[in-house]
Amino acid sequence: MAGSFSYRRIYEVKPPPHGGKRVLVDRLWPRGMSKERAHLDEWLREVAPSADLREWYHHDPQLFADFRDRYIAELGDADHRPAVAHLRDLAAHDRVTLLTATKDLDHSEAAVLAEWLDNAGSAHT
Numbered sequence: 149m150a151g152s153f154s155y156r157r158i159y160e161v162k163p164p165p166h167g168g169k170r171v172l173v174d175r176l177w178p179r180g181m182s183k184e185r186a187h188l189d190e191w192l193r194e195v196a197p198s199a200d201l202r203e204w205y206h207h208d209p210q211l212f213a214d215f216r217d218r219y220i221a222e223l224g225d226a227d228h229r230p231a232v233a234h235l236r237d238l239a240a241h242d243r244v245t246l247l248t249a250t251k252d253l254d255h256s257e258a259a260v261l262a263e264w265l266d267n268a269g270s271a272h273t
Contacts, residue, residue, distance in 0.1 A: 152239035152243060152244060152266065153235075153239060153243075153244050153246060153261070153262040153265045153266050154243070154244075154245050154246070154262060155245065155246040155247070155248065155253065155256070155258035155262045156245055156246075156247055156248075156258075157247070157249065157250070157251075157253055158172060158174075158181055158248060159178070159181065159249065167242075167243070168242045168243030168245055169189045169190075169238050169243070169244045170186075170187055170188050170245050170247055171188070171189060171190050171192050171238070171244060171247060172186065172188055172190070172191040172193075172247045172248070173192055173193075173195050173246045173247065173258050173261060174193065174196055174247075174248050174249055174250075174257075175193045175196035175197070175199065175202060176193075177191075178249035188247070192231050194228065194230065194231035195223075195228060195232060195235060195261065197215075197218075197219050197222060201215070201218055201219060202257075207251075207252060209252065209255050212255045216260050219257060219260050219261075220264055232265075235261075235265060236265065239265070246261055246262050
């Protein structure tokens with residue numbers, strides 16, 4: 149499954165040339181984005197960081213390392229496990245693009261999730 153996940157901003161509405169599944173991984177629907185423009189296969193909000201973690205982080209790049217560690221810890225909890233398993237199942241059959249509305253893409257949950265699923269997550273931690 150290595151290399152099965154990529155991530156992009158949802159506002160880059162043109163689907164990537166490789167096709168695959170497009171999955172929104174934000175807890176909240178992106179502002180100004182219609183469902184038609186999003187070209188989503190699904191919205192998997194259950195894999196997003198908890199509301200408490202999201203509010204604590206508030207997309208502050210200085211907190212990113214701690215956010216990453218806390219989010220990875222959350223991915224193993226009972227609330228996130230079914231959504232993580234679903235993403236792994238999707239990736240077993242197709243390429244998956246994780247979508248987020250976050251402006252700073254490299255400091256987003258989508259970036260953490262894609263890396264984790266491609267690396268440590270493939271060990272089913």
